[in-house]
Amino acid sequence: MQLVKLHRTVGVKVGHVQVGGGAPIVVQSMTMTDTADAQATAQQCIELAAAGSELVRVTVNLPEAAAGVPEIRQRMVDAGCMAPLVGDFHYNGHLLLTKYPDCARALDKYRINPGNVGTGRRRDEQFSTICKVAVDNGKPVRIGVNGGSLNQELVVAKMQENTDRDLGKSSEDIINECMVLSALESTALAIESGLRKDQIIISCKTSRPRDLIGVYRALAKQTDQPLHLGLTEAGMGTKGLVWSSAAMGVLLNEGIGDTIRVSLTLPNPRKHEEVEVGHRIIDDVAHGRFISVPDFGTGLNIISCPSCSRVENESFVELAAQVREMTRDAQAHHITIAVMGCRVNGPGETDDADLGLWCGPSTVTLKRKSVKVGSFSYAQVLPRLRAELDQLIAARIHETSAAS
Numbered sequence: 338m339q340l341v342k343l344h345r346t347v348g349v350k351v352g353h354v355q356v357g358g359g360a361p362i363v364v365q366s367m368t369m370t371d372t373a374d375a376q377a378t379a380q381q382c383i384e385l386a387a388a389g390s391e392l393v394r395v396t397v398n399l400p401e402a403a404a405g406v407p408e409i410r411q412r413m414v415d416a417g418c419m420a421p422l423v424g425d426f427h428y429n430g431h432l433l434l435t436k437y438p439d440c441a442r443a444l445d446k447y448r449i450n451p452g453n454v455g456t457g458r459r460r461d462e463q464f465s466t467i468c469k470v471a472v473d474n475g476k477p478v479r480i481g482v483n484g485g486s487l488n489q490e491l492v493v494a495k496m497q498e499n500t501d502r503d504l505g506k507s508s509e510d511i512i513n514e515c516m517v518l519s520a521l522e523s524t525a526l527a528i529e530s531g532l533r534k535d536q537i538i539i540s541c542k543t544s545r546p547r548d549l550i551g552v553y554r555a556l557a558k559q560t561d562q563p564l565h566l567g568l569t570e571a572g573m574g575t576k577g578l579v580w581s582s583a584a585m586g587v588l589l590n591e592g593i594g595d596t597i598r599v600s601l602t603l604p605n606p607r608k609h610e611e612v613e614v615g616h617r618i619i620d621d622v623a624h625g626r627f628i629s630v631p632d633f634g635t636g637l638n639i640i641s642c643p644s645c646s647r648v649e650n651e652s653f654v655e656l657a658a659q660v661r662e663m664t665r666d667a668q669a670h671h672i673t674i675a676v677m678g679c680r681v682n683g684p685g686e687t688d689d690a691d692l693g694l695w696c697g698p699s700t701v702t703l704k705r706k707s708v709k710v711g712s713f714s715y716a717q718v719l720p721r722l723r724a725e726l727d728q729l730i731a732a733r734i735h736e737t738s739a740a741s
C-alpha cells in the first residue's frame with residue numbers, strides 16, 4: 338500500500354496524551370452539561386472517555402463553571418478516569434483563568450478563540466494574558482478560530498483590500514483567508530507571550546466541508562503546529578455523518594490533521610456517538626496514515642454488505658449488529674471482520690478479511706484467513722467468532738513482542 342504524505346507537525350503534550358509529532362490521531366469530544374454542575378459534568382466526561390474520547394472538553398463560561406473545574410477533575414480521578422481535561426474559554430477567559438488559579442491548574446489545555454477575546458488592543462492584551470497563565474502553569478493552548486466568530490476588524494480590512502485592489506475574491510474566499518491569517522497571527526502572538534511551539538495546537542473550523550478542506554490545506558502549507566479538525570455545525574443524522582466524513586476523510590487521507598472532534602446534533606445521552614464516528618473516520622478513512630508509525634493504536638474494522646434480495650435469512654442484519662456489539666471491547670490490532678449476507682458472494686467477499694462470516698438459510702459459515710472453520714447455527718456462531726478473534730489478537734500481540 339502506498340504511504341500518504343504526512344503533514345509533519347510539532348508534538349504537543351496535553352496531559353499524558355501527545356497530539357501531533359507523529360502520534361496517532363487523537364479523538365476528542367465536548368460535554369453538553371452545565372459545567373457548574375460538577376457531578377453531571379464529571380459523569381459525562383467519564384462516559385465520553387469510556388467511549389474512546391482521548392481528550393474531553395468542558396466550557397468554562399462563568400465564574401461558577403471555573404469554580405467547578407477542580408471538582409470535575411477530582412471526580413474523574415476518583416473514578417479512575419485520567420482523560421486530559423480541556424477548558425473552552427470565550428470573552429472572559431483572561432479573567433476566569435487569573436481569578437480561579439485552581440481551575441487553571443486543573444485543566445490540561447486551554448482553548449482560546451481569538452475572535453472572542455475582545456476587540457482592538459484589548460484583544461491582544463487579553464489573549465496574551467491567557468497565554469501567560471498557560472506559560473506559568475506549563476499548559477498548552479488551542480488557538481481555535483471559527484468562521485462565525487472571526488475577528489471582524491480583520492474581515493473588514495480584507496474586504497476593503499479586495500475592493501480597492503479589484504482582486505475579485507468571493508466573500509467566502511476572504512473569510513477562509515482571514516481564518517488562516519487569524520490563526521497564524523495568533524500563534525505568533527502566543528509565542529511572543531512566552532508559549533513554546535510545542536504548546537500550541539491550531540484549529541480553523543468552518544461549517545461546510547469544501548471550506549474546511551481549503552482552509553486546512555492552506556494551513557498545512559504554512560505551519561507545522563498540530564492541527565485540530567472539525568466542522569462547527571455538521572448537523573443531524575446522515576447529513577452530519579456524511580459532512581464530517583467527507584471533510585475530515587479527505588484531509589486525514591492527505592495526512593492533514595492530528596486530532597479530530599466530530600460535532601453532531603445529538604441529545605446528551607447519545608454524545609458518545611460523536612466519539613464512535615470520530616474513530617470510524619480515522620480507522621476506515623485514514624487507516625493508511627499509521628502505516629509508518631510503529632506504535633499505532635489498536636483498531637477493529639468490521640465490514641458488512643448492504644444486503645440484497647440474495648439474503649436467505651433476515652437475521653443477517655441483526656447478526657452484523659451483534660458482531661459489532663460483541664467485539665466492542667476487543668483491543669484488536671488492525672483486524673478486519675467481514676459479515677456478508679449470502680452464500681453466493683459471501684465466500685469471495687470475505688477473502689481479504691482476517692475473519693469472515695457469510696449467512697445461509699439456517700447456518701452461518703465462519704472462516705479465518707481464508708480457511709473455513711465451520712458452519713454454525715445463528716446462536717452458536719457468535720461465541721465461536723469471539724474465540725477465533727481472541728486467538729488472533731493473542732497471536733498478533735505475540736508477533737509484535739517477538740519482533741520488538
Ligand code: SF4
Nearest residue numbers: 642644645678679682
Ligand atoms: S454479499 Fe450477497 S447479500 Fe450481500 S449484497 Fe452481496 S449479493 Fe447481496
